[in-house]
Amino acid sequence: MAFVDQEHRLDRSHPLDTVEQYVAACSHPYERPAEDEIVASVDGRWCVYRLWFAWEPEIDALLFSCAFDMKLPKPCRAPVSALLALINERMWVGHFDVWAEDSSPMFRHGMLLSGGAALVPEQVEDLIDIAISECERYYPAFQYVIWGGKRPDEAMQMALLDPQGEA
Numbered sequence: 001m002a003f004v005d006q007e008h009r010l011d012r013s014h015p016l017d018t019v020e021q022y023v024a025a026c027s028h029p030y031e032r033p034a035e036d037e038i039v040a041s042v043d044g045r046w047c048v049y050r051l052w053f054a055w056e057p058e059i060d061a062l063l064f065s066c067a068f069d070m071k072l073p074k075p076c077r078a079p080v081s082a083l084l085a086l087i088n089e090r091m092w093v094g095h096f097d098v099w100a101e102d103s104s105p106m107f108r109h110g111m112l113l114s115g116g117a118a119l120v121p122e123q124v125e126d127l128i129d130i131a132i133s134e135c136e137r138y139y140p141a142f143q144y145v146i147w148g149g150k151r152p153d154e155a156m157q158m159a160l161l162d163p164q165g166e167a
Helices: 015-025 074-088 121-146 152-159
Strands: 030-034 037-043 048-056 061-067 095-099 104-112
Touching: 015 030, 015 037, 015 048, 015 061, 015 121, 048 121, 061 121, 074 095, 074 121, 074 152, 104 121, 121 152
Parallel strands: none
Antiparallel strands: 030 037, 037 048, 048 061, 061 104, 095 104
């Protein structure tokens, strides 16, 4: 027996309508290939990030990912997996993963909106801001491992350095 009676749920707009309104207001290029899916792109300092939002109505969940514009060569998968573990233990919201289909690193987060909760634009803004911020922070670590041949712990140290002064 479900705790919440399905007939007594609050009437609310589709969560992806809120996402669509937000990305359109920010002038991010986007498309909505299906009612329950939105794909957008955001320019970052290191690359163009692909944002993907999907709604799963059966569990009232919004799935979000922010993918890097890079692919992992096969020999780098083991050290990148170790890097992911180091990064993820620092995360408060979301996690980093590698998409199996195309070997691209990404930030992922799932948000439950059960009990009639509505998605508000501030949540979309925070989700995108956190994802881009974390991707920008750790992008160099992925580069150090993949192209620089650094160990995951070395890559993390380099990526987390805070430069002092101005050039």
